[in-house]
Amino acid sequence: MVSGLQKKTVSIIGSQMDMGAVRKGVDMGPLAIRHAGLIRMIRDIGYQVKDCGDILPMVATSEGNPRMRYEKEINEANERLFHRVLEIHEDQEFPVILGGDHSIAAGSVSAAAQHFGKIGLLWIDAHGDFNDDRITPTGNIHGMPLSAVCGCGPDSLVSFTEARVDPHNVAVIGAREMDPEEIKKLKSKGVSVYAISDIHISGIRKIMEDAIAVVTDGTEGIHLSFDMDALDPEDAPGVGTPVLNGLTSREGFIICEMLSDIHRLLAIDLVETNPLLDNRNVTGRLAAELIITCLGKTDYQSFGI
Ligand SMILES: [Mn+2]
Numbered sequence: 001m002v003s004g005l006q007k008k009t010v011s012i013i014g015s016q017m018d019m020g021a022v023r024k025g026v027d028m029g030p031l032a033i034r035h036a037g038l039i040r041m042i043r044d045i046g047y048q049v050k051d052c053g054d055i056l057p058m059v060a061t062s063e064g065n066p067r068m069r070y071e072k073e074i075n076e077a078n079e080r081l082f083h084r085v086l087e088i089h090e091d092q093e094f095p096v097i098l099g100g101d102h103s104i105a106a107g108s109v110s111a112a113a114q115h116f117g118k119i120g121l122l123w124i125d126a127h128g129d130f131n132d133d134r135i136t137p138t139g140n141i142h143g144m145p146l147s148a149v150c151g152c153g154p155d156s157l158v159s160f161t162e163a164r165v166d167p168h169n170v171a172v173i174g175a176r177e178m179d180p181e182e183i184k185k186l187k188s189k190g191v192s193v194y195a196i197s198d199i200h201i202s203g204i205r206k207i208m209e210d211a212i213a214v215v216t217d218g219t220e221g222i223h224l225s226f227d228m229d230a231l232d233p234e235d236a237p238g239v240g241t242p243v244l245n246g247l248t249s250r251e252g253f254i255i256c257e258m259l260s261d262i263h264r265l266l267a268i269d270l271v272e273t274n275p276l277l278d279n280r281n282v283t284g285r286l287a288a289e290l291i292i293t294c295l296g297k298t299d300y301q302s303f304g305i
Pocket of ligand 1: 102125126127129142227
């Protein structure tokens with residue numbers, strides 16, 4: 001068996017969104033990951049693939065609220081993404097959502113929650129993404145989507161649905177750059193945060209076992225939201241917000257292999273790939289490899305046998 005997802009068609013949809021972040025270039029992430037050969041790679045492991053194209057944000061005329069910059073444009077694009085991803089789920093297909101900055105998860109994760117009800121959320125990230133308009137130090141919305149989908153604000157980022165994710169079914173892995181108020185809030189809401197230092201002590205396999213228990217506890221399955229900045233800049237230089245002391249690419253692959261093995265994935269976001277800062281698309285290619293590892297690619301197995 002390749003994977004429990006084998007019978008499903010994989011539907012790829014991108015969002016060329018960069019307004020949640022300061023640095024430009026993550027809007028080209030979906031193109032970079034496609035150019036790495038993603039569609040062919042997914043077909044090669046036995047799936048049908050549909051490419052649903054990209055969501056193109058409207059042109060911004062002003063930043064708007066400095067504590068939630070480009071809120072209007074981000075919400076408009078996310079509402080469209082939400083409906084497209086919801087359709088993919090309703091058609092019993094498996095969505096792979098390419099970013100774009102991480103603000104797009106407000107649309108993609110909400111679609112999974114709307115369709116499946118109680119979902120687990122595995123958030124692989126250098127950051128907590130648990131800020132809101134009250135505590136944000138930057139006003140960048142890509143630092144807020146996890147909080148928004150958990151119903152911990154800002155609600156305006158998920159105004160297109162009532163569906164929310166229970167923070168007790170959320171695990172963050174790889175975090176190493178969080179704001180003090182954000183840490184307090186993550187703890188008070190009951191999110192399970194596995195920081196890099198925890199991985200140093202326990203190893204990624206043990207951390208993943210614990211995280212999988214959190215995200216599968218009473219849930220319909222797991223939405224994976226993978227921010228490439230979780231990885232070390234040595235392995236993934238082409239990201240919007242690089243932070244030293246990250247996951248190795250091997251640890252990234254172990255995460256995806258373990259998820260493939262348990263056959264509980266509902267959707268994958270792959271975000272924050274920035275080709276402008278990359279080195280010959282090494283980060284785009286790594287993103288594509290991580291996706292197909294989640295979908296069941298192994299290194300020494302004959303598919304279908
Ligand atoms: Mn993120």
